[in-house]
Amino acid sequence: MCEQMETNFPPELISLLRACRRAAALTGAGVSQESGVPTFRDAQSGLWAQYRPEDLATPEAFRRNPKLVWDWYAMRRARADSVAPNPGHYALVEMARCIEDFTLITQNVDGLHARAGSPKVIELHGNIRRVKCFECGQPAATWREDGETVPRCAACGGLLRPDVVWFGEMLPSEALDAAWAAARACQVFFSIGTSGLVQPAASLAYAARGGGAAVVEINLEPTPLTAQADFFLRGKSGEILPALVAAVWGQTQ
Numbered sequence: 725m726c727e728q729m730e731t732n733f734p735p736e737l738i739s740l741l742r743a744c745r746r747a748a749a750l751t752g753a754g755v756s757q758e759s760g761v762p763t764f765r766d767a768q769s770g771l772w773a774q775y776r777p778e779d780l781a782t783p784e785a786f787r788r789n790p791k792l793v794w795d796w797y798a799m800r801r802a803r804a805d806s807v808a809p810n811p812g813h814y815a816l817v818e819m820a821r822c823i824e825d826f827t828l829i830t831q832n833v834d835g836l837h838a839r840a841g842s843p844k845v846i847e848l849h850g851n852i853r854r855v856k857c858f859e860c861g862q863p864a865a866t867w868r869e870d871g872e873t874v875p876r877c878a879a880c881g882g883l884l885r886p887d888v889v890w891f892g893e894m895l896p897s898e899a900l901d902a903a904w905a906a907a908r909a910c911q912v913f914f915s916i917g918t919s920g921l922v923q924p925a926a927s928l929a930y931a932a933r934g935g936g937a938a939v940v941e942i943n944l945e946p947t948p949l950t951a952q953a954d955f956f957l958r959g960k961s962g963e964i965l966p967a968l969v970a971a972v973w974g975q976t977q
């Protein structure tokens with residue numbers, strides 16, 4: 725228990741977090757990058773390099789070429805299945821133990837926060853492991869691949885699709901309401917590994933600020949949020965988060 729670590733974190737940040745009773749964190753693709761999941765905007769390589777992610781992640785793209793979209797997500801699902809959570813994910817589990825009321829909100833669809841052990845993750849953009857019907861919305865627990873066609877819904881015969889939020893689609897309202905409530909009520913809001921380019925997630929930090937929270941950003945590079953952040957910790961979330969947790973609360977086992 726509790727060996728303090730020497731760090732360069734600002735003392736004001738350390739005291740702020742020690743006193744914090746209510747925090748929220750929004751994570752993006754950067755948090756999974758060190759697990760080997762490419763960030764959304766870097767996901768295009770090899771066969772997929774010719775497509776923009778935005779052209780594969782819309783209902784129109786699915787209508788136009790369902791097999792192409794299904795295959796892209798099958799590739800990403802296989803990749804997510806083959807990787808493991810990294811120290812950044814585990815540090816967020818620890819943070820939830822140390823802060824009385826901690827809400828973890830993610831834009832990631834890879835399910836790595838839950839696999840690391842974070843309780844009650846708000847998945848704003850869905851989860852790539854789940855599949856549902858494009859027509860009737862019924863979730864599909866199992867499906868059969870023949871390699872040629874997109875699997876179909878057992879209930880209505882519609883095409884199956886990943887249960888993720890595509891560009892131009894509504895976010896799950898319950899998840900979004902919970903995220904807004906947590907952002908507005910928190911004392912500290914973390915924005916971690918997200919470019920802050922996609923709404924409405926990008927607005928959560930501003931809602932938190934509006935509610936009086938201090939904003940702590942962790943990213944490899946500045947983003948549109950950086951100028952508004954109270955603390956900008958530049959670097960890899962898989963290194964900064966465990967060091968921060970250790971500096972604030974000590975090494976908890």
Ligand code: APR
Nearest residue numbers: 752753754757763764765831917918919922943944960961
């Ligand atoms: N540690 C911290 N930050 C990192 C790391 C890392 N190891 N690696 C990358 N980053 C940062 C990048 O600098 C960038 O700002 O993570 C951010 C990743 O940005 P995006 O790829 O745009 O991912 P994200 O912000 O999650 O995108 C949001 O957009 O396309 C939609 O639905 C998709 O959920 C996704 C959403």
